[in-house]
Amino acid sequence: MDESGTTKAAVASDGSGSDKNEVQRYNPAEIEPRWQAKWDAQPNLYAAEPHTSGKPKFYCLEMLPYPSGQLHMGHVRNYAIGDALARFMRMRGYNVLHPMGWDAFGLPAENAALKNNTPPREWTLKNIAQMKVQMQRIGYSYDWAGTEIATCLPEYYRWNQWFFLKMVERGLAYRRSSKVNWCPQCATVLANEQVIGGCCWRHEDQIVEQRELEQWFLRITKYADELLDGLDTMPGWPEKVRTMQRNWIGRSEGAEVEFRVTAMANTPAITVFTTRVDTIFGATSIQLAPEHALVKEWVKTDAQLASAVDAMIAEQKVARETGDIGNIEKHGVATGKTAINPFNGETLPIWVANYILADYGTGAIMSVPAHDERDFEFAQKYGLAVKRVVAPNVDTDKLALPYGEEDDAVLIDSGEWTGEAVLEAQERMARFAEEHGFGKKTTTYRLKDWGVSRQRYWGTPIPMVYCTNGHAAGAGHEGVKAGGVVALPESALPVLLPEQIEITQEGGSPLGKVPEFVNTTCPVCGGPARRETDTMDTFVDSSWYFYRYTDARNSTAPFDSEKANYWFPIDQYIGGVEHAILHLIYSRFWTKVMRDLGLIANSEPAERLFTQGMVIKDGAKMSKSKGNVVSPDLMIEKYGADATRMYALFAAPPDRDLEWQEEGVAGISRFLARVYRLVGKYAPNVQYIEHGMHADEIAPEQFAGQTAAGAALLRTLHQTIAKITEDFNGRWHFNTCIAAIMILVNEIYAAEAAMDSGEVSSATIAELLRTLTLLLVPFAPFIAAELWKDLGETTDVFQQPWPVADKELARESEIEIPVQVNGKLATVIKLAADTDEAALEVAIKAASLADEKVAARLIGKTIVKHLVINKPSGKLVNLVVK
RNA sequence: GCGGGAGUGGUGAAAUGGCAGACACGCAGGUCUUAGAAGCCUGUGCCCGAAAGGCGUAGGGGUUCAAGUCCCCUCUCCCGCACCA
Structure with a gap:
């Protein structure tokens, strides 16, 4: 091994006498199809190991696409995120399941059939074939052979x-x-x-x-409580999604109370739902939805009521059409009938009101204007009584109607419940109603x-x-x-x-x-x-497809339970937030049903859920109607698949919206060309090719006697490894990961002279380029494979272990210490990193005072404090002066 | 109205309470070239200036030795829900 001598002139070492200009240019159009053909010929390249392998598993899942026939940038991004993770986890030694399939039933196939006279099946299968080609061009590491499903095939449905x-x-x-x-x-x-x-x-x-x-x-309502309560045990899901599901399920605890209709023996009592049964002494009317069953009965004999109710229903329809539903003015009509409040025997007028929803609760409410904003608005309009029955714990003169109140407020003017606390009264009054047969405690759900x-x-x-x-x-x-x-x-x-x-x-x-x-x-x-x-409904298909992936070719059962129990729950599910309610709540329901059928052991499908941001262009979501769609095919053609997918990860952190800028893709392509040129130049000169030596045979002590230039490069290298590894395990800011790789590459370029002169050893260059290649795998697999080959490797780069950061090598030789005066930066001083810890603080203080820029700011001032702050990220000085 | 997210250069963005603007795009100048492209080098938050400097994370207040980051108020934008009793 040649440690001491001058490294042979890199460009000439292949003996060809080639010069810089002849180093081959990065040409993804040549590289990518070549590797793709090779990979496609190996159907088990990305197959997971059997569930009996004993390896730790990682189930990485992206939402399956509808086969429209055209992959769009949202897909590219979604799958680039998942693929980076899957590739990373494989290199970390996990048994990774990374499947893909097609959500292949649905209306567009029928529309297409109408339009083109193509049978839906044919149209769908053609689209699938088309999109699969697109996805394979991008180089996603799916186990197509082992997992691919199409929900429109009988084997699935x-x-x-x-x-x-x-x-x-x-x-x-x-x-x-x-x-x-x-x-x-x-x-x-x-x-x-x-x-x-x-x-x-x-x-x-x-x-x-x-x-x-x-x-x-x-x-699904049978599982409403479990679906709701389960959300609290799912910290790996975004709070936004959990909140949306909570609202969707809409559990509301309250009471039902029956109000008899006065002097109408054969008419059933009106059941109202309320969450504030404690305010029942304040009820001054009963309000029915226009579609309420009793109203339907009464309009038969009351033409005036009938026309009023019809108008209300018509008005709501119009409001729905214009999107104004929700802020149409409240109004109603008195039926002339009355009902009895079972708690105090009061007679209340019955109205029909346009703000009462027929399909929520019982479609009937007791109106308590003093304590409900909507009822108050209505009562004001029609001059209905407002009767306060809860005393707020604050100065009531300053309160506007309707009265809100704190939980420890107490009831007034409420018969035997007067003086009771609100929450207590709710319990006891519901129980009272139940004991006397005119009501009960109940829970309603928005979920149907x-x-x-x-x-x-x-x-x-x-x-x-x-x-x-x-x-x-x-x-x-x-x-x-x-x-x-x-x-x-x-x-x-x-x-x-x-x-x-x-x-x-x-x-x-x-x-x-x-x-x-x-x-x-x-x-x-x-x-x-x-x-x-x-x-x-096609949401049935997508409610359990990810279980099928674990045993996709099973012809006697939906899947084998042992296999599913090995792979589930999904470790990471990645998709768009637009599925926060529909797909994700149905999937959770289906999981619970399958559990109760004894098919699986888990109660929730996915441990962690990630919702990526939208891909936008010119400030708007890409859509045909806006004419701002960017075709992935075109991008791949112009810049390559690696550049396209890498840009999708670089332009923004994955959870944020991403503005597609073609210049940015070009920039990434330029960056990859720089990497390609770098490896192209030094690959022939890399020692281990000549000596058959691999980097893992290079003991760390061989880096010990490094020149400063070599040590600096290795330092950046190991800092980069550490940064990317940490990010994959945590916050997923792949944009900064890629930026870190760029910094590394820029630094290697800056050290070109030192590398050419032999100041940086060949072993170091080999280590740099090999590791750089491995770091690119999750983001740009084609070029990674190509570079690996160019570095003389015959192994599969995707099977290599992920590099491990060496803390010693990553450590700075010199520490930089910012010095602030009153919190404002005055200067940055430098000290050798090996200064004895005990002496360091003294040295820092002395050095900070010795600095002339600091001194300039101290003129005419008195030092109040001289702080030396120690943080894991470094040290900092702050001089507080007066 | 309620809930959630966001507001940082010309642009996309970065910054465990500790050097604001990393990295990239764009732009400008240079180099190479017969010329161009590509590549390479340099510069690029704003203001004044020769320099030193001053000002800067939507706006206002607060906590702190130190705030883009934490707390309070206000404004704007995006997303979700929306008369849910």
Whole structure:
């Protein structure tokens, strides 16, 4: 090994006599396809080891895409984040599961069929093939062969059907008539979660209509409490997402109280829901929603009421359309009827009011104007009584109506409850109502059961039939009512989606027009039966796909429990925040159901969730309508896949929105070219190529007698390793990781002369370039593979262990100490790092006073304090002077 | 209205309470070239200036030896929820 002598002139060492200008230029268009072809030929390159391997596991998951046929920058970014992490964890020795698949059912396939006359299946599979090529071009390290799934294939969707049957058995799936959200454009039903501000989530300008339909529902409300309480045990999820889910579930504890309608013996009592039963003595009217059942009854005999109610409903519809719902003026109409307050026997007028929601609570409230803002506003308008029943603990003269109050406020004018504290009264009054049979403590939720029926073709067929002979369901099928609804046996699965089908724009389920599909036999009696023609919401597909990944080729079960239990929970889930409610709450529900079925041991699907920011351009989210879409293909063509994905990590920290600037991609490409040139220049000269020596054989003591230049480079190198390693384990600021690599490369360039003259040893150069290459793996795998090869390695760079930072080598030889005077920087002094700790403070004080810039600021002042501050990050001096 | 996030150069951004603006883009000047491109070098928060200096993290106040960072108030922008009784 040549430690002492001058390093041979780098450029000439290959004997070719080449000079600088002939060093090959970085050409990703040549490098990347070459490596990609090599990788694609190895289907198990990124396969995880079996669950029995005994290695620590790491399940790295990104949300699966809808196969639109075009990868967009949001995908590129999302998957670049996940891929960096997966590659890092592999190099750290983890058994990494990094799967990918396709959320392949859904309406666009049917729209495309209408437009292009292409069957949905064909269109979808073509898109998948197209997007897969795009993703492979970018070099993501997915285990395609072992995990790839497409939810539109029977191998997958049969398990949707299987789960559905399990849920039917357990009463978790049921059928009932219900008012549903109907999007005329989709010609199908939407779940509550898919209605955004009264409009369809897919058609932002389309008002959602209400229709009465027979629908299948999944009983997610059974898990409402667990879904809510579980959020408190999920510190690895963003607070934002947990808050959104909490609000969505909307648990509200209160009481129901029945108010009898005066002099109407046959009319059922009005049940109101309230969270403030303690204010019931302050109730001065009853308010019903326009759609309340009693109102529907009364309008039959009261034309005036009928027109007022109709106007209210019409007004709400308009308000919804214009987006003004929520701030339309409160108004109402008196019904002329009255009800009795069961607590004090008072007679209260019954009104119908436009601010009462039919689908929350009971659709009826007791109005307490003194203590509720909305009721107060309403009462003011119509001159209804305002009766205060809670005394605030502060000077009441200064309070404006309606009165809010503190928790320790007490009741006044409330009969036998007068003087009781608010919270105590709530408990006791609810119990009193229950004991006397006119109320109870109750909890309501904003969350509703999940309607999963869709009147569409391109989805999972619901595995139920309607027996013409009117069979009731078999024993144990408690979710199925009599009337001929029969669950298919498991042996009848999968219920295949017919492929020859005509898609038309007419409403109703397209499957209903396929007699071969519809007409079947009853599994119980063998008589004629009709199949369910609705298909499942596509959110069913994505509710459990990540379990399938652990055993994607299983043909006898959705997955093997042992495998799932090894891999779950997902260690890191990465995706867009737009799925904070829909997908992520359904997934949590499905996990709990699977746990209760005994399939898995975990109760939550993912340990940690990361929501990346949007990719924007010219200040707006990329979208076709805005015409600001940047094509990943074009970027790859111009700058290479490495530069494109690396820019996606460099331009902003992953959780923030990212403004796409093409000049930035060009900048990254230039940086990679610099790295390429550097390695190209020194690779032929790297010692271990000639001597077959590897860096791990270079003992640290060989760096001990380093020249200052070599030591400085190694110091930066190890600081860089430490910085990146720490970031992967913590805050994920990959932008600063890449910046750190740039600093390292800049520094190596600055030391070029020292490297050429032999001042920096060949062993050091080898260590620098090898390690630099390894550090690039998570961010730019193509160039990393190429450089590794150029450095003479024949091993797979992705299987190399991640470099370990050496604290000794990373330590500064000289410490810089900022000196402040009254907190403002005066100068920076330098001291040798090996100064004895005991003497250091004295030395620092002396040095700081000796500095002329400091002295200049001390003229005419007195030193009050001379502080030397010790921090892990370094030392600092502050002179407090007067 | 409620909840969450953010506000730092021309731009994207950096900064465990301790040197504000790392790294990059852009721009300017230089070098190389017949010329250009690429590369390389230098400069680049603002103000005045030859220099020394002064001012600067939306605005105002506070805590601290020390505040972009912590606390209080105000303003602006983005996201989510929105008459939830």
